[in-house]
Amino acid sequence: MESLFPDFKLGKSATTIAPQVKSSSLDKIKIIGGNPLNGTIPISGAKNCALKLMCAALLTEESVYFENSPNTLRDMNSQIELLEYLGCAIKCEGSLMAINASAIETYTAPYDIVRKMRGSILVLGPLLTRFGQAKVSLPGGCAIGTRPVDLHIKGLEEMGATITLDDGYINATAPAGGLQGAKILFPKVSVGATENLLMAATLAKGETVLVNAAKEPEIIDLGECLIKMGAKITGLGTETIRIEGVKSLKGVRHSIVPDRIETGTYIIAAGMTGGTLRLQNARIEHLSAALGFLSQAGIEVEQDKNDIIVSREVERLQGVDIMTEPYPGFPTDLQAQFMAMLTLADGAGMVTETIFENRFMHVPELSRMGADISVQGNSAIVRGVKSLKGAEVMATDLRASVALVLAGLVAEGETTVNRIYHLERGYEDIVGKLGGVGANISRVSGE
Numbered sequence: 001m002e003s004l005f006p007d008f009k010l011g012k013s014a015t016t017i018a019p020q021v022k023s024s025s026l027d028k029i030k031i032i033g034g035n036p037l038n039g040t041i042p043i044s045g046a047k048n049c050a051l052k053l054m055c056a057a058l059l060t061e062e063s064v065y066f067e068n069s070p071n072t073l074r075d076m077n078s079q080i081e082l083l084e085y086l087g088c089a090i091k092c093e094g095s096l097m098a099i100n101a102s103a104i105e106t107y108t109a110p111y112d113i114v115r116k117m118r119g120s121i122l123v124l125g126p127l128l129t130r131f132g133q134a135k136v137s138l139p140g141g142c143a144i145g146t147r148p149v150d151l152h153i154k155g156l157e158e159m160g161a162t163i164t165l166d167d168g169y170i171n172a173t174a175p176a177g178g179l180q181g182a183k184i185l186f187p188k189v190s191v192g193a194t195e196n197l198l199m200a201a202t203l204a205k206g207e208t209v210l211v212n213a214a215k216e217p218e219i220i221d222l223g224e225c226l227i228k229m230g231a232k233i234t235g236l237g238t239e240t241i242r243i244e245g246v247k248s249l250k251g252v253r254h255s256i257v258p259d260r261i262e263t264g265t266y267i268i269a270a271g272m273t274g275g276t277l278r279l280q281n282a283r284i285e286h287l288s289a290a291l292g293f294l295s296q297a298g299i300e301v302e303q304d305k306n307d308i309i310v311s312r313e314v315e316r317l318q319g320v321d322i323m324t325e326p327y328p329g330f331p332t333d334l335q336a337q338f339m340a341m342l343t344l345a346d347g348a349g350m351v352t353e354t355i356f357e358n359r360f361m362h363v364p365e366l367s368r369m370g371a372d373i374s375v376q377g378n379s380a381i382v383r384g385v386k387s388l389k390g391a392e393v394m395a396t397d398l399r400a401s402v403a404l405v406l407a408g409l410v411a412e413g414e415t416t417v418n419r420i421y422h423l424e425r426g427y428e429d430i431v432g433k434l435g436g437v438g439a440n441i442s443r444v445s446g447e
C-alpha cells in the first residue's frame with residue numbers, strides 16, 4: 001500500500017479502511033434551547049464536491065490526494081466502501097484522502113452500497129469512459145422526490161454508449177473505440193448529470209460540449225481538479241462547458257473547496273440564536289444569493305481573510321420570501337434551514353421550492369414545535385411566532401434534520417432529534433462544532 005502512495009505521510013492514525021462513524025443510527029441529539037452562539041467553527045470541505053472528486057480518481061491509474069476532505073461523514077464512508085469494492089486502494093489520515101484506482105477488479109456498483117447514497121451514481125461516467133463498461137444500480141439517497149437519472153443516461157447515449165436498464169441496474173457499454181465527444185443539451189439544469197458527463201468527456205474521443213450545464217462551485221472545483229489531472233476543459237462556471245478528450249489522466253493533489261451549505265447552515269444558526277460566529281475557511285462568494293436574503297432578514301456577514309464573521313444586526317429577524325433555483329440562485333440545500341429561521345421572524349415569509357417536488361418534510365416537525373406554516377403546492381407560508389417549544393422530532397433527509405437542530409437551538413426547553421444518521425451523512429462533528437460555541441447540545445445513545 002505504501003508504494004501506491006509515496007507522498008502520503010503515514011501517521012499513527014492512517015487507516016487503510018474507511019474511517020468509521022461510531023454512533024448507531026438509533027442515537028439521538030438532545031438540545032436545550034436558548035444559548036447564543038459565540039466563537040469559532042471550522043468549516044469542512046464540501047461533501048458534494050468530495051464525493052465527485054473520489055469518482056474522478058477512477059479516471060486515472062495514478063494516485064490522487066485530496067486535502068480538506070470531510071472523511072468522517074457517512075456519505076464519504078459509503079463512497080469509500082463503493083470504491084474499495086471496485087478495487088481502489090484508499091487511505092485516510094485526518095482530512096487527507098488518497099485513492100489509487102490502478103487495480104480495478106469489477107465495473108459493477110452493487111445495489112447494497114449504491115442505495116445508501118445518490119452520489120454513487122457518479123461512478124458511472126468515469127468507469128464507462130476509462131474501461132468501456134459499467135453496471136451501476138439505480139441510486140438511493142435522501143427521500144426528496146423521485147430524482148430520476150434520465151439526463152445522465154441520455155447524455156452518455158449521445159456519446160455513443162449502449163445503455164439498458166435491467167433489474168434496477170444501469171448496464172452501459174461504450175463503442176469499441178471508446179465514448180465519442182458530442183454536443184449535449186440538458187433540457188433541465190442538473191448538478192449530477194453535468195458532473196457525470198464532464199468526467200466521461202475527459203477521456204472521450206474529440207470534443208464534448210455541455211449546454212445548459214450546472215454552474216455550482218462544486219462543479220468548478222471538480223473541473224479544476226480534472227484540469228490539474230490533464231483534462232482539457234473550458235467554460236467552467238458558465239452554462240456551456242467544452243471538453244476536449246485526452247488519452248489518459250494523471251495523479252493530482254487537490255484541496256477541496258469549503259462546504260457552502262455547512263457554512264450557510266452555521267450562518268443561519270448565528271442569526272437565529274444571536275451572538276457572533278467566526279466560520280473558519282469559508283467562502284462568502286459561494287453564497288451570494290442566500291446572503292442577500294439573510295441580510296434582508298437582519299443577519300450581517302463579512303469576509304475576514306479566509307474566514308466569515310456572522311452576527312445578528314436586529315433584535316428580531318424579519319420575514320423574507322425566497323425561491324430555490326440552480327446556482328447562483330438560492331440553494332435548495334439551504335431551504336429547510338432558512339424556513340426554520342423564518343418560524344421566529346417578525347412577519348411572514350414565503351418559501352418556494354422549485355428543484356425537488358417533495359422537499360417540505362421538515363414542515364410537520366417544525367409545526368410540532370409550534371411553528372405556523374401552511375403549504376400550498378410547492379410554496380410554504382411561514383408566519384413568525386414568538387417562540388418555539390422543544391419537542392421530540394425526526395426527519396427523513398439530511399437538510400430537514402439540520403433544520404430541526406437549528407429550531408432546537410432556539411426553542412424553549414428540550415428538543416430531541418431522532419435518526420441522527422441523516423445528520424452524519426453531511427455534517428462533520430455537528431455536536432462538537434455547536435457545543436464548542438456555546439450550544440447546550442449532546443448526543444445520547446439510542447440503544
Ligand code: UD1
Pocket residue numbers: 048049051118119145146147148149150151152153188189190191192193332333355356357
Ligand atoms: C445535487 C446535490 C444535492 C442538491 C442538488 C441540487 C450531490 C450529491 N447532491 O443533487 O444536495 O440538492 O444537487 O442542487 O451533489 N433531474 C432529472 N433527471 C436527471 C437528473 C436530475 O430530472 O437525470 C432533476 C432532479 O429530479 C431535480 C433536478 O433535476 O428535480 C435537479 O437535480 P440535480 O441537480 O441533478 O441534483 P443532484 O445532482 O441529484
